[in-house]
Amino acid sequence: MKKKEDVFERNIVLLGFMGCGKSTTGIILSKRLGMKYVDVDKYIEEMTGRTIPELFEQGEEHFREEEHRAMSELAGQTGCVITTGGGVIMRDDNIPQMKENGVVVYINTPFSLCYQRIADSDRPLVHSNTREQLYDLYKLRRAKYRAACDLEVPGINGSRPVVRAILAGLGLEGR
Numbered sequence: 001m002k003k004k005e006d007v008f009e010r011n012i013v014l015l016g017f018m019g020c021g022k023s024t025t026g027i028i029l030s031k032r033l034g035m036k037y038v039d040v041d042k043y044i045e046e047m048t049g050r051t052i053p054e055l056f057e058q059g060e061e062h063f064r065e066e067e068h069r070a071m072s073e074l075a076g077q078t079g080c081v082i083t084t085g086g087g088v089i090m091r092d093d094n095i096p097q098m099k100e101n102g103v104v105v106y107i108n109t110p111f112s113l114c115y116q117r118i119a120d121s122d123r124p125l126v127h128s129n130t131r132e133q134l135y136d137l138y139k140l141r142r143a144k145y146r147a148a149c150d151l152e153v154p155g156i157n158g159s160r161p162v163v164r165a166i167l168a169g170l171g172l173e174g175r
């Protein structure tokens with residue numbers, strides 16, 4: 001970050017595995033900073049008129065196309081806290097879009113905690129994979145989140161410490 005004011009003219013993009021706490025963190029962060037909150041999955045659902053499980057019924061590739069389209073549209077926004085779906089880094093061409101106007105933050109939450117939060121959810125990938133397969137995906141993605149992010153924060157002890165770590169990492173402590 002060159003100047004701390006920059007962040008308000010850009011976006012803060014939150015990355016991390018399913019269940020890492022992106023949405024809760026994003027909502028608190030956006031309120032704290034007076035920025036608009038945009039959740040990419042909700043944006044896709046509004047854009048397509050379909051739920052995420054419905055889009056996955058047409059195949060994961062179909063969902064990834066819609067996700068890419070949403071990321072292209074959102075790249076032009078500024079002043080937003082944007083929470084992405086955990087698989088957004090599976091397409092390399094989503095990364096320049098996140099970085100176009102955004103500072104990219106990876107919330108690194110231990111797998112066991114993510115899994116505890118997602119195990120009973122309606123996320124399609126949780127239904128189609130075993131715990132072991134999801135752990136393999138977690139490890140594969142961790143390397144990609146790390147390569148894509150400008151800042152990594154630990155996702156432990158709930159959302160408020162995560163928000164504090166992000167503010168400190170962006171030079172915005174005290175906000």
Ligand code: S3P
Pocket residue numbers: 016017018019022041052084085086087088123124125
């Ligand atoms: C996905 C994560 C989900 C959603 C979709 C695919 C993934 O979002 O985009 O089910 O590939 O990890 P959350 O990370 O918000 O659960």
